Amino acid sequence: MTLSTAFTTLFGVRHPIALAPMGGSAGGELAAAVSRGGGLGLLGAGGGESEWLARELPIAAGAGKPWGVGFQTWATSIAAIEQALEYGPRAVMFSFGDPTPYVERVRAAGAAVLLQVTDLEEARQAVDLGADVIVAQGTESGGHGARHGRSTLPFVPVVVDLADGVPVLAAGGIADGRGVAAALVLGAAGALIGTRFQATAEALVAPSIAEALVRGRGQDTERNRILDIARSSRWPSKYTARTLGHPHLDQWRGREAELAADPAAARLAYQDDVTRGAVTPLPVWASEAIDLVTDLPPAADLVPALAAEAGRALARAGRP
Incomplete structure (x- = not known):
């Protein structure tokens, strides 16, 4: 079954699947x-x-295939966007923050504008800015997302209705073809997938992180700000991060204000634990769908496998 959607038509790709532009781990080899x-x-x-x-x-x-680049909107600059545009990406995606200063520059370069949204206010802004594709991210997602967002299942169709014909990608808790099929049934034109692609041969992650992703379980993930505070990360407080369990979560859960009161001491303690090997240098960003991650395949093989599984799931759902 060929899964042709507005997304596949827009970019001339075979499958309605996009790689989440995970900061650092989604490098050139994985994107390619x-x-x-x-x-x-x-x-x-x-x-x-x-x-x-x-x-x-x-x-x-x-x-030599359609590709793009994604930025953390709150942290980027026009210089970084200009540097990326020199290589002719087909798409530029912005997540977490106000993309207004950058949208017209991307559009002028001939690239499609993808805007990730985590709540309805951001979704309305994306429509007003004329996004070519809107990515609706639910709270099941790994890594950063809205502190007070909605789950993917109820959020995506609301954004689809609001978008009124603009292609929407579903994101958050999608790690196999059944999730891709569900996204299409919800009215999305495809799925943006992160954690499943983080556990592939090409991802820029340490072997220990890859192993943790394969071993991890959804009930072991937690959305919080503790690790951003402990690492002195500048992430806006609106966005928390879903990670696998971590000693600092156990130590500071429910005491975030106390931890934030002395950021220098918090960072020093975290760095000391990293130096001693008590914690990994980076948190293990992971979605609630991590149970479905059981191996580390080549990403080029994973994409058609996910699409084929989605086709089978849709065929099953269509049986009388």
Whole structure:
């Protein structure tokens, strides 16, 4: 079954699957592999560190397939966006913050504008800004998302209705073809997938992180601000992060204000634990669907496998 949608038509890709532009871990090799597999690979540029972009952008662009790049809106700059646009991405995605200063520059370069939204206020802004694609992120997602957001299942169809014909991608808690099928049934034009692609051969993650993703379970994940505070991360407080369990969560759960009262001491304690090997240098960002992650396949093989599973799921659902 060929799953043709407004998203696949817009970008000329075979499958309605996009790589979540996970900061740091979605490097050039992973983005290129997803694109070669028939999806839309999105490089995870984060705030747009110039040296990192200079290394990873040519790899993503070298796949010879439609690809794009995603930025953390609150942390990026026009200089970083200009650097990415030099490589001719088909899409530029903005997440977490007001993308208004950047949208017209991306559009002028001929790239599609993808705007991720975590609540209805952000969704309305995305429509007003003329987004080419809106990504509706539910709270099941790994990594950062809305502190007071909605689950993917009820959120996506509301955004689809609000978007009024603008293609919507569902994001959050989608890690297999059944999730992709569910996204399509909800009215989305495809799925943006993170954690499942973080556990692939091409992802820029340490072996210990990859192993933790394969072993992890959904009930072991938790959405909080503790690790941002402990690491002195500048993430806006509106966005919390879903990670696997962590010693600092156990130590400071319910005491976030106390932890934030002395950020220098919090960071020093965290760095000391990293140095001693008591905690990993980076948290393990992971969605509630992590139970479905059981191996580390090549991403180029994973994309068509997810699409085929989605087709089978839709066929089953259509049986009388």
